Ligand SMILES: [Fe+2]
């Protein structure tokens with residue numbers, strides 16, 4: 523477990539009040555979802571707390587962090603701070619709070635997701651969508667689905683993101699599409715749900 527008091531003090535200094543509330547909401551929700559996904563509850567909380575640690579750093583500085591830490595990202599992930607904060611967040615969280623490789627990986631993939639996600643990675647990815655301070659059109663439905671089936675909820679969340687990105691005429695991240703296909707197989711194939 524990380525030093526949560528130190529992490530909170532850092533986040534208070536580097537995040538807006540709104541994003542701090544989101545991070546705390548994500549931590550609590552990730553811890554609850556960890557029980558359902560079979561992940562470590564304390565690590566899920568730590569990941570939720572730290573996941574947006576670099577979210578309010580500007581694009582140019584995100585690129586500098588990538589260069590400094592040797593972070594290699596796909597071109598499609600290199601287009602905005604909104605995407606780059608996941609890999610840079612993992613690097614900065616690792617440097618400052620040493621949460622462990624599994625937590626860092628969950629921070630790394632919380633935005634675009636990926637196939638073969640671990641229970642910890644899925645817990646945080648879904649928590650980021652449905653934590654209590656989130657307000658978007660389909661969030662309540664996602665919360666209801668998550669109460670029944672967390673895999674289905676994550677599948678629906680990623681499908682919604684993909685639809686949204688296509689509608690906006692933005693490029694899709696390959697990993698998100700692969701993550702969605704992997705979850706589709708998990709939900710409809712291995713677990714017998716249609
Ligand atoms: Fe994020």
Ligand SMILES: [Fe+2]
Pocket residue numbers: 544548573574650
């Ligand atoms: Fe977030």
